Amino acid sequence: MRNKKIFLIFTILVLVCGLVSPILAGSLEDKNNNHLGQPFKYPDLPKEEHTPDYVFAGEPKVTVDRKGEAIIRFETVIPTSRAKIHYGLYLPEQEIKVPQYRVEVTEDLKKKSRSHAVIIGLRKFEKQKYDICNFKEKGGVICYRIEVSTPTMEDQSDFYDGRFRVDGDYYPLPCVIEGPFVDCLTKTSAIISWETDEPTMGTVEVNGKRYNDDSHSTHHEITVTGLSADTRCEYDVFSNSIKDFKSYHLKTAPDSKNSNFVFAHMSDSREGVGGGERACGGVNHHQLSRFMIDAYNNGADFVLFGGDLINGYTTNTEDYRMQLRSWKDVSEQIGCYIPIYEGMGNHEALMDAYDNIEFDKVDDDESKSAERVFAEEFVNPHNGPEAEDSMNGTAPTYDENVYYFDYANTRIISFNTNYGWCSNPEEYGGNLEGYVMDGQLEWIKEVLDDAKANSEIKHIFMFAHEPAFPNGGHLGDAQWYSGKKPYVIDRRDELWEAISNSGKVVAVFFGHEHNYSRMLIDGRTPVYLDGSSNQNFKYPVWQIVSGGAGAPFYAQQKAPWTKNVRYFYPGKNYCLIEVNGERASLKVLGDSGEVIDECPLKPILSYGIEATPIPYEYNTAWRQGIADDGSNWYISGKNCLYKTDEDYNVLEANLIPFGRHEKDGYDLGEMGYTHIGDIDYFSGLIYAPVEDASYKNAAFVIYKAENLIPIGYHKTSQSHMPWCAINPDKGCIYSSEFNSVDKIFVYNLDNFAPMKAIKLDRILQRVQGGVYHGEYLYISCDDERDYIYKINCENGKIVESFATDIGTEMEGITYQEDVIHFIDDGNYIYHHSLKT
Ligand SMILES: [Fe+2]
Structure with missing residues (x-):
């Protein structure tokens, strides 16, 4: 929440005697002393109004005379000194509407006032030098920005951005002052x-x-x-x-059979630190504008926005609306071309405040809830649940804040973790921040079941504000409350069980935490204070927190699941998700356009390939090869070797595999060896294909499987040596070059002398891995569709091949019990069963 000074303008003593007795009665009746989900019970305390966050009171009024002068009249919520108006024109040919300010005038005002009027001259734009849109002849749209210094409100400037339109004779024309927006596509x-x-x-x-x-x-x-x-x-x-x-x-949206599209997720664009455009009418215009335009230019077909659009937390409905409109001043730049689906966060709070207790306003004759105003200000689907029954008439609407839509082969679900809020629901009724209430949970289950039964839906993505598993900034609330509220954990579990049991949910996006984190939640993830997991989390689902669209940053904090966080970044960010048929992938971009994180989200392919994510701490290391001895994995990186148990827990590591050999005195590093490829295991030994930096004499280096210590090496005349594979039946070892491979070299396993070369019946490119099994070689290639080839070792014939389509760089391969396992460059270990 913005560190705002709150001023008490007036206080109304509301004696709600009729409502006090049920509080007492309820607290005595309720065993848990928890009134969560019950109707609001207002306390017998003075009601407060908080001075609006935004200094402007309502929309300015503009009048124009025939002499080409316009008067902009506006009110401020407190007396302010003279305002400055910056104004200019738009360029009709510009794809994204950006105000082209050119002239400034200062208000003629002697002492501070709440009423303001500033005269601006428009004739200047008739001059050839300034006329960028044929203004002299046809008139045009004039953009203006009012800048007001607000000395009693944080000593900063506040801005209002508006526009009006005149014809060539300065007659006013109706002007589109917000939008247009494309929605519900x-x-x-x-x-x-x-x-x-x-x-x-x-x-x-x-x-x-x-x-x-x-x-x-x-x-x-x-x-x-x-x-x-x-x-x-x-x-x-x-x-x-x-x-x-x-x-x-x-x-328009594509057909489900033609699903190749991109969408963006971003969240938390409320004011940041830095002043100016970073704190503009409750919104960080600077960051939001940058990310919105970047997403559009990167090909996003739509945008999901996960809440905390604005500072909010206001008791003033006009203030709340003005802040949402300030947000739309930015989002219209791309919202006129692609739909933006907005969700609500804790900052979308329009409240009644009693001393320190705050309630979401109730929809009645005199007021509107935050949810109702949100629905009025945005255009979103109308297919959400009914208002929660248990709050008995004090519940707000779910309309246009909880909804779903289908786009090609994908269902998107917006849910609301900040509905019907009260700052202390356990005592005063209403809902807890972060808590998904009963009715909404049932609706989520129904929408997930419906998608499961719909064969056209291949993927589900969900988004909401408060994370199920927070990682930095909000461990004390969200859906965790530091693990100290059992009913919160129970509800989180019930929600995540529904999500994980669907089998179609790829990822759930959250905001609230002003950083980026990515973790895969499954039945093994520690999700409780004691480090235990929830076996009912059936299918793995990504949780992606991306709350980096403008609010002040948070660093990572420790949680039971911290080890499972595969990427954490504390800076500004937004996500781009590409769906291509059965596949989905993620790219995360930072505020200077750099790629922060990139990974496939759904690499489960048409051949029934499954994938184990490489643990985050090893994703820069495990990028070359894989072997196994039946109960352990051996994994190689360019200059490292690892031995793990069957669950990929590291047992041994050799991080200096080219060091000096103590006994025999040779030093592989000094000899120029730098790069290990796809390794193989045989009879207690690891055989590593190793290249030297000058690609002259690739060598086999032998390590003890037990402790990964080298015991010897054998130079060859190969230039590249990306892989090797042992044939125990014939006592030989196979290898090849990397590019334009037309033969497999065969060496004697006893003395590594070259035996022969097997001519292939076609040329393979970018050969990365190999393994021998049952008279065949299986070769993995980083070629066009990441193929695996099955080769007859006698005659070099490729008897079978299949495209894995993993979409990342194919690396090494191994074979165990009718399953081919292969590894990419730091993302996944894949498993492809050969049993049909
Ligand atoms: Fe938040």
């Missing part, structure tokens, strides 16, 4: 919405077809239908038949 339809500065009849024209509003309004929300799947359409919006100053486009 399907294969054949979309909703286009926008706001105008005066009531107008709105029209959308798509593919020459017009769709109209029913009546005059400043809010326009029009459904366009009859579109074709996976098709880009140009569209225009009109207000009273006057076309907006630029045209837009959208792309």
Whole structure:
């Protein structure tokens, strides 16, 4: 929460005598003294109003005279000194609308006031030197920014960004002041919405077809239908038949059979530290704008936004609305082309405050809940659950904050961990921050079951605000509360059991923690204070926390599952997820555009290949080869060797495999050896193919399997030696070059003398691994589709091959009990059963 000074403007003593007695009665009746989920029970305390966070009170009013002067009138919630107006024009040809400010004027004001009026001259834009949009002839849209210094509110400037439109004679024209936005996109339809500065009849024209509003309004929300799947359409919006100053486009959702798309996830764009654009009407405009535009330019087809859009935590409905509109000033830049699906966080709090106790406002004749205003300000699907019964009329709506939609072969589910909030629900009813209430949980289960039964849905992604397994910043709340509230843990488990039992949920995205973390949760993950796991977490599901769109950072903290966190990054970030048929992969980008993390999220392929993620602490090491002796794994990296038990727990490691040999005196490092490839195991020994830096004399280096200590080496005349494989039946060892491989070299296992070469019946590229089993060699290649080839060792014929399509760099291979195991460059160890 922003460290804001809260001012008590007025205090109303509300004597809710009728509500006090049930509190006492309830607390006596309830064994656990827990009123969670019950109706709000307001305390007998003074009711407070918190001064709005945002200094502007409502929308400014603009009038223009025929002489080309405009007056911008606005109110502030406290008296402020003279304001500054920055103003300019838009470039119609610019893809992303960016205000082109050019002129500044300062208000003529003698002493601080809540009422402000600033005159701005527009004729300057008629001059050739400043006319960037044929303003002289046709007029245009004028962008303006009001800057007000707010000395009593954190001594910083606050900004309001607005616009208005005039024609060439300075007559005002209806202006689109927010949007347009594309939302609820399907294969054949979309909703286009926008706001105008005066009531107008709105029209959308798509593919020459017009769709109209029913009546005059400043809010326009029009459904366009009859579109074709996976098709880009140009569209225009009109207000009273006057076309907006630029045209837009959208792309309909693809068919489930043609699922190749990208979406972004980001969260927590509320104000950051740094002032200026980083603290702008409750929003970090700087960071949010950067990530939104970056996601769009990186090909995102839609964006999921997981809550804490704004600072919020306000008792003032207009303030809450103004902050959400400040957020939309940024999101409209790409929201006019691709849909943004918003979810709610703890900061989307519009509350009634009594001393230190705060309640979500209730929808009634006098007020609206945070959820209701959110639904009014955003366009999202309407398929969520009914309001929670147990709160008996004080529950807010789930409409447009809990929902799902299907896009190609994927279902996206938005759920709300910050519904019906009360700061102390155990005593005063309502809901706990982070807690998913009964009705919503049932709805989630139904939507998951429905997706499970739908053969067109291959993947499910979910998003909400507060993590099930927090890692940095919010271990004391979210769905964990430091493990100290049993009912919270029970509910988290019930939710995650439903998620993990679906079998289709790939990842659940959260925010709340202003950092990035990735972990795979399964039945072995320690999820309780005593380090034990939950066997009911049936299928592994990624938890991805990406709360880095602007709020102040948090570092990593210790939790029972810390060892399972495969990547943690404390800086600003957002996620891009690519779905390509059966596969899904993740790329995480930071605030200067660098790739922070990248990994396949769903490498389970059509051949029934399963995958074990490489433990995070070894993902820079385990990148070359794999072997086994029936009960242990041996894994090689470029310059390291590991021995593990069958669950990949490390038993031995040799991190200086080219060191000086004490007994025999040779030093492989000094001889130039630098790189181990795909190793093999035979009879208590590890055989490692090792290359020298000058690629002259690759060698076999032999290590004791017991402790990974080297016992000898044998030079060859191979240039590259990416792999070796032992044939115990024939007493030989196989290897090859790396590129354009047309033969397999055969060496004598006793003395490593070359025996012969087996000519292959075709040329293999980027050969990375090999293993011998049952008269065949299995060769893994980092070629076009990461093929594995089965080769007859007698005649070099490739008898079988299959594409693994792992999408990462194919490395070494081993064979154990009818299962081929192979490894990529630090992400996964894959298992492909040959039993049909
Ligand atoms: Fe949060």
